[in-house]
Amino acid sequence: xxxxxxxxxxxxxxxxxxxxxxxxxxxxxxxxxxEAAMAAAIETAQSHLPRVFDAVIDADGKAHPALxxxxxxxxxxxxxxxxxxxxxxxxxxxxxxxxxxxxxxAGLAAGDKVTFDEDLIADSGLAGDAGRLFGHYTTRVxxxxxxxxxxxxxxxxxxxxxQPATWR
Numbered sequence: 001x002x003x004x005x006x007x008x009x010x011x012x013x014x015x016x017x018x019x020x021x022x023x024x025x026x027x028x029x030x031x032x033x034x035e036a037a038m039a040a041a042i043e044t045a046q047s048h049l050p051r052v053f054d055a056v057i058d059a060d061g062k063a064h065p066a067l068x069x070x071x072x073x074x075x076x077x078x079x080x081x082x083x084x085x086x087x088x089x090x091x092x093x094x095x096x097x098x099x100x101x102x103x104x105x106a107g108l109a110a111g112d113k114v115t116f117d118e119d120l121i122a123d124s125g126l127a128g129d130a131g132r133l134f135g136h137y138t139t140r141v142x143x144x145x146x147x148x149x150x151x152x153x154x155x156x157x158x159x160x161x162x163q164p165a166t167w168r
Contacts, residue, residue, distance in 0.1 A: 041137040063087040070123035
């Protein structure tokens with residue numbers, strides 16, 4: 001596994017632990033965040049997806065291992081938002097593996113392959129050469145909801161600007 005892939009999987013795991021969901025028997029998962037700020041973060045992340053894909057998906061549709069995507073999979077009572085890695089793209093569909101353990105996606109586990117439509121993507125993350133993470137627009141909103149020590153650890157992983165300088 002490449003350094004970027006290890007970083008991406010480590011970040012996915014860290015975020016999944018940071019934002020761990022209650023057991024499947026719980027009625028719902030609630031992350032208290034500014035809904036307008038979160039909606040804006042998702043919209044911004046989605047607007048940057050074409051640039052992200054141009055930069056990290058090769059001619060065969062295989063994504064660079066430094067890319068992770070946050071996907072909102074439909075479930076019975078809404079959606080389960082989960083990070084995926086090792087993506088491949090064909091048209092508007094992607095196939096990837098679940099980077100953390102799902103709670104509400106029945107019959108699936110971390111490491112399982114999933115296929116989904118591009119419009120389910122809520123965010124992207126890309127490990128840069130210096131090990132700092134670009135993207136993570138929704139994560140940046142969630143920082144405000146985390147205990148300060150936890151938020152400081154996550155901030156230390158994120159790039160100052162969500163976009164690499166060459167994209168601005």
